[in-house]
Amino acid sequence: MSGEQVENEWKTITEDFQKIEKIHDEYVQKMRQMTSIQGNAQKALKHHSYLMKNFRDSIKKTQNKSDLSQEEIEKIDKIRQEVEVSNFKLRDMEAELPAQNNGFYLNLILGSNLNVSLLTKSERFKYKQEYEEFKWRITILITVLTSISYLWPFRVLDSILCFLMVWYYCTLTIRESVLRVNGSKIKGWWLTHHYLSCAVPGMVLTWKDGQCYQEFRPLFMCFVVYISLVQLAQNQYQSGCLRRLHALGQGHQMDITVEGFTSWQFKGLTFLLPFLMSGYIFQLVLSFKLFGWISEEKCEGLWQVWALAVLLGIIAAGNIITTSFVCLKKFKTTPSYTHIRTLTRKYSSRHRFGGGAGAQNQPEGERSRSGTGNASKEHEQ
Template sequence: MSKGSASVLEASRQTLEPPSYTLLSHAHKFDPCNNIRLYVYVNLVLGNVSVTLLTLLSKQSKKEMNEKFKLCLTVLLLLFSFVCYFFVSYRFVNAILNFLLVWYYCTFSVQESSLISNGSRIKGWWVFHQYVSAFLSGVRLTWPDGYLYQSFRNQFLAFSLYQSIVHCMQYYYQSGCLYRLRTPGERHKMYLTVEGFQSWMWRGLTFLLPFLFFGHFWQLYNGLSLFRMDRLQDCKAGVSMCAISFLILFMGNFLTTVAVVHTKFSSKDQEKPKGQ
């Protein structure tokens, strides 16, 4: 075979190679080892397995599956909260709801950690939020039945119902907002929908802010209510842990949302002189 034929065959082989091979050189950018905290957490749950996806198509497919699964589980939580609040008062049914909440936050803390290692843009408080919520749900699951549990039951179920409704609203409108931003290339294709408010949501999603702030202050109310229960003599340790968790969630959610709003207003004020 001549050198010319060999070079033509080599060029054809490189042209026909699958896209995944051409992206191998970029895989290190999304290696979980680049973020020790995420790497350790994912490996504690999944074991010593590789969670790095090599092709952009596989990353987007994984992200879309995660979003759809999150929506289905959120709707399931909404239905369970509705049934428990209005129709059923059995302890084991409430335990199923709390177990679903534990599963929800643990599952998505793992999945989102995997997606972050593959380039998804979610970080900061909204990652830590998943861990605190998983801990809170776990304490709620092990809270024994009694006077204190029943006193806080309806308040928590109403909050869970409201939170699930807001999450569904966020998913629906965030998905549409992300689609509009990805099309002209204003946002990365691996951005995720989250339970809070981020800077990219400013355009077209500011109407969600009152619902979010109401939910934040409901978390504060839950924490203060539990601290009042904690003063009783027969109070269990789980009550104070739930109270602290709710207050942490309130402070993190509220301060993060306020910071985003403040940053957006500041950037708008700086842009006004340029436009005039």
């Protein structure tokens, strides 16, 4: 290659670099503008939220007045409806802006200066999908590794499994905190469940090998395999439910699958509920078994026994109570519950008035005797 050709090629590269510089300068300028606009939008939303809060307080004070006319009451009701619509729009606007606070947990782990907000809905949905894939892959890995460890009882394999489970649950808590910052409504017991679950394999990992550990080991392995298989089936089922809810516009885009039973699962079959409850009862049995071992000589001096007994008991009780409340709350919205309540009220009213409308047409003496006879028959039954 001649010197002239080298010079011409360098000129071409220089021109291309100048184009890159222009694009980069434009990018930096737009980023600064976007950051400035974001700051202004957050300030404006914060100020508007303050005004709305004061306005709602004013509405409450006005409604408490007793000298309001019907026309004024109707005007206030109309304004309240408009306020609700405005609040929905305000929440949508806030969802498009970076969160101002990552929360205590993320600030403790990542630092308070790192912004974990994802700016677009597509980025948030991709992160949520990656979270679901992560849970699916690691749960399969835990199932396979637990099966291998059960068949070949080496403490090294047990330690690797416990390390994997500790890392998995710790990672879940971080990812779920990021999802919460980006609009996912992860709350209640199932978030606490992951924090507590981090400690369980950690305690098993530090448990000294011996007769007590060897007796607990197969039970723990069976529990992990069972609950992992149920979670895999549940993940597939819940993913299908969420896709259907998203398609019908009845579910939030950032809703995720959880280890427990949630109300939106009633949109389809509830065949997984018995398997879930069986897993929770299995966990409760493990807790009671460990409590029984505390005073035995083989487990003497092992703090892991009573600590695991307490922790497994708390987790199992929380799972059972939360799932039961969800089922009961959802059952109260079903037509069957409404029908049962209607029949109960109808029977109670008839019983209270001594047989209903037919009894009202009887003479007073006969009605009294009839009511007494009915009560006696019911008592005999």
